[in-house]
Amino acid sequence: MSEKPPTVYDVAAHAGVSIATVSRVLRRPGDVREVTRSKVLGSVRELGYVPSASARGLAARRTGVVGVFFPGFDAAWEIPELSDAEDGLVRMVRDSDDSLGQRPPDLYFDAVLRGAELEAWRRGLVLMVGAGRGSDPESVVRDIAGRVDGLVVLARSVPDDLLNAIAHRIPVTLIAGPRRGDNFDHVSVANSEGIRALTHHVISELKVRQLQYLGGPEDSPDDVERYAGYCEALRLAGLDPLALPPLRAGFRRETARELARGLVAAGKLPRALICANDQMALGVLDVLHRAGIAVPDQVIVTGFDGIDSGRASVPTLSTVFQPMETLGREAVRIMADRLDSPDAEPVSKRLPVTVLLRGSSDG
Amino acid sequence: MSEKPPTVYDVAAHAGVSIATVSRVLRRPGDVREVTRSKVLGSVRELGYVPSASARGLAARRTGVVGVFFPGFDAAWEIPELSDAEDGLVRMVRDSDDSLGQRPPDLYFDAVLRGAELEAWRRGLVLMVGAGRGSDPESVVRDIAGRVDGLVVLARSVPDDLLNAIAHRIPVTLIAGPRRGDNFDHVSVANSEGIRALTHHVISELKVRQLQYLGGPEDSPDDVERYAGYCEALRLAGLDPLALPPLRAGFRRETARELARGLVAAGKLPRALICANDQMALGVLDVLHRAGIAVPDQVIVTGFDGIDSGRASVPTLSTVFQPMETLGREAVRIMADRLDSPDAEPVSKRLPVTVLLRGSSDG
């Protein structure tokens, strides 16, 4: 399938120049006379020369690669082996919600990754992705750390000490989560401010005084911020955040569904349910719909994230849009700047959000 | 921020061994006596040693990295500069559909990428991603090609000649699109079979005889396959695929909306609209809903892909689910195998799809 790949030496020989000239043609074409350059480029094409990034990285001490490390919520053992079963090419099911053997998509990381890739491209960088899974992020992170010029880390996917060790060698940019010391650059979104504004709207415009919070995992920094924003809005209105205790559904649609069914069955629905993300809000919406409970007339539901499905739901979902893609872009932008000027002051940027008032609150 | 990173030499000196031993400890710990090993590992930790992947790749001639290259539908000039404007952290809008300055998410690539990452992790590989954008995929592909042991390429994101040049050096696995020669391994999904089954269901179970196809770009290989499947089902039933000419909306929701509005206005709605992807189907559904046209009673609508929004729409969307994540996983799996045995026969795998009969056809 492949013979020995040509190297600079081959190209140099073929073009009748030195390897230094070949290198120049590729890196700073302006430094080479036109005729020489085109001669070299001719050889490059003819031989199908592809420079070895390893050699280049070794010699130049920079790889042009930025690593992106994000938490993998899939425990290793939950990932099914790829099966080789062949039951024909088409299966047919009625109204199957899931059972497709697919895990729910993680819109958030996907979007961040897309943004990161986008900005990397604009900056002439390449992206290397890794996820923390199972018990030992350490090996993966080290593995990636040796390959890249800088590392972008999502939320709390890497333990502090490891992070510090890495930051000692290459710049690290943190996405989301709390700011951790000022060894790192940091990008976040206005979590608390956003949900506070939305909650405030529900209270003062829609005249609701009985609200309940539906949160994700308590150890999620995002959830912590959002809950704080929620509480703040209530207190500002003279309401007690603990009048109705916060509910938890781990950011997951299915879990929220079960929880909502429970509330319906018990007749304990609040006048407004402020959810910490869209997935949960959609689950709730779905259950209420089936139970014949009118949204927003009987119950107001809001989400957070601004995922696409919230535009297709009935009613459409009021939510706080967070610019996930921009989050990724901004992180890489900051990283690129950092690589250019390693000694500049650490940067911390907070991105604005947009409250989207739609059918589930302002129908 | 960082001093000179320690190398094998530093570790060797610190541990009082040779660099070869350090290398062994890291690569084949079994070949080293226990005491030596722990001494070395101690030094590694103490010095915060991180091996250079460049040097390693150069010496070992393999990088442990798989590249994934996918088409970027964003023309470069359409990507807005990241703005530094600060108009406060919260903005508030009513019922804004878009205007969020975000491009529509590309669920398909996201899912494929996620699957690829997953399988790469299981195989101890790292993923490097790049997108073709603007006029010149060549430079990016070359750039990536030099960094990886193998390249996974989505659909037609890379011109044939370039692809051949690359395949000459490193293994290439194609995802989706037509099979292109047998220099390459290839994974695809049962596009035509899936849509044929769904169309057949609409015709023979739902007794519909007036169908119309709503396709994507004509040069999309996926669309070509899907259209073929559609036609086949019609012919099998003795219907003329061209009785109603195929419509085109470039796989985009917005475009499909406009088109649907046109059909409604002209009173030219067919009894069933078979859409080549979910985004378009959702656009149609939305327009019909607003126009007060009953789905599926007056018009049946079907999609293709099985994206999440199709479960939240009203009615829920009948569609053909394609295992996008599995597509990515399978591609990396094949690549990993290929790296292990470069001279095995080229592989071509077709993944099964699932027809999901939901509200928009079988309400």
Added chain:
DNA sequence: CTGAAAGCGCTAACAA
């Protein structure tokens, strides 16, 4: 504008 030569940090025979 071009060439010669010295590494970059690591792996993999081969010796010991």
Added chain:
DNA sequence: TTGTTAGCGCTTTCAG
């Protein structure tokens, strides 16, 4: 079991 040594393919002074 461990050490020696010869590259891997490229960038980058420094001369010319």
